[in-house]
Amino acid sequence: MKKQLNVALLVLFAVGIVAALGKVFVWGESVTNYGAYTPWGLWVGLYALLVGAAAGAVWTGVYCAIRQGGRCGQLTTVAMVTAGASLAIGLAFIGTDLGKPLKGFSIFLNPSFSSELAWASWLYLAFFACLAGYLFTNAKKAALYLAALVAVGFLLAESLFFGGMVARSLWHTYLTPLSFFTSGLAGGSALVWLVGLTANPQAVDEEGYILKRAVVIALAAHIAVEAIHLVTALGEGEKALAIKNMWASWPFWGLFLIVGIALPVALIGKKECRLDTAPPLLVLLGLAAYKYSFVRFGFAVEPLPGLSAAFHDVRLSLAYTPSAVEWLVSVGFLAGIVWMANLVIAKILARQV
Numbered sequence: 001m002k003k004q005l006n007v008a009l010l011v012l013f014a015v016g017i018v019a020a021l022g023k024v025f026v027w028g029e030s031v032t033n034y035g036a037y038t039p040w041g042l043w044v045g046l047y048a049l050l051v052g053a054a055a056g057a058v059w060t061g062v063y064c065a066i067r068q069g070g071r072c073g074q075l076t077t078v079a080m081v082t083a084g085a086s087l088a089i090g091l092a093f094i095g096t097d098l099g100k101p102l103k104g105f106s107i108f109l110n111p112s113f114s115s116e117l118a119w120a121s122w123l124y125l126a127f128f129a130c131l132a133g134y135l136f137t138n139a140k141k142a143a144l145y146l147a148a149l150v151a152v153g154f155l156l157a158e159s160l161f162f163g164g165m166v167a168r169s170l171w172h173t174y175l176t177p178l179s180f181f182t183s184g185l186a187g188g189s190a191l192v193w194l195v196g197l198t199a200n201p202q203a204v205d206e207e208g209y210i211l212k213r214a215v216v217i218a219l220a221a222h223i224a225v226e227a228i229h230l231v232t233a234l235g236e237g238e239k240a241l242a243i244k245n246m247w248a249s250w251p252f253w254g255l256f257l258i259v260g261i262a263l264p265v266a267l268i269g270k271k272e273c274r275l276d277t278a279p280p281l282l283v284l285l286g287l288a289a290y291k292y293s294f295v296r297f298g299f300a301v302e303p304l305p306g307l308s309a310a311f312h313d314v315r316l317s318l319a320y321t322p323s324a325v326e327w328l329v330s331v332g333f334l335a336g337i338v339w340m341a342n343l344v345i346a347k348i349l350a351r352q353v
Contacts, residue, residue: 009339016332020096031325038299042095042322045291050090054150056188057083057162068149074203082195084131085340089333116161123154168298170242175229182225186218187287194280199345212268248298251289260286
């Protein structure tokens with residue numbers, strides 16, 4: 001069964017890679033549904049989700065290690081591998097979105113340290129160095145804690161980029177960095193839980209209660225942040241319109257609030273759940289819908305009132321729905337996270353036998 005799952009994940013991942021390469025090198029922006037008013041979409045939302053989940057996975061690993069008296073056990077290793085896979089695929093999403101991923105390396109050759117993205121990029125590199133230190137040296141504890149600190153840095157840089165540099169009305173608030181951290185904790189702990197169930201179920205059986213507790217606490221904190229954001233924005237005109245539209249959209253209230261929070265919390269509260277992977281999968285689906293809504297409704301307000309009515313073109317619209325290629329790449333890349341993590345964890349377990 002596990003072999004069949006990994007084959008299915010690999011096939012989906014391969015399809016996603018082919019679609020992404022087609023977008024980057026052949027079709028370009030013609031296969032996306034972006035427009036002049038909506039330059040970002042599903043891929044940027046998933047990038048934000050996976051960067052946060054990478055940080056949250058590392059922090060989950062630290063929590064597991066602390067619970068075990070500072071020992072880096074199997075679940076901590078699952079968390080670190082999951083974090084690396086999540087960040088790698090997150091960067092693949094943004095590279096596909098930009099269309100010229102190789103040019104991204106120029107940020108290391110000509111860095112601008114006044115840019116949050118430059119700081120985030122260097123910290124991503126430092127994070128992968130910490131991951132290598134954890135996997136290939138005996139300094140696992142030091143690498144783990146250093147990775148956790150680096151994760152704080154790159155997630156803070158990303159949240160400040162959205163909330164401060166881009167500063168769309170929906171994002172321009174002190175709550176944006178906080179929401180990145182709470183959603184990152186929820187997504188990271190859920191992703192570790194999911195990967196653990198597929199790659200090392202024994203570790204989850206022994207320590208899985210830690211993950212359930214982390215998911216529930218992080219979800220509660222995140223929904224509290226979003227509720228405060230809603231209440232504080234209601235009297236702010238343009239921001240009020242954007243946030244009310246976001247809360248009224250079915251991806252937010254349907255997939256995020258109901259499918260991604262209420263349903264998995266109810267399943268976690270049950271003594272028995274026939275499908276163990278359902279709660280973390282639902283949480284991740286809900287958070288993906290949340291990040292999509294966060295990006296989508298950040299661009300749902302006209303740059304100038306009446307602009308969309310003055311000019312008419314398929315690309316001059318506030319409406320946005322992901323295209324078939326956007327969905328293919330998204331599903332394939334997300335499957336790739338679990339496949340890569342399963343592959344690496346299997347090799348680690350085989351080495352320990």
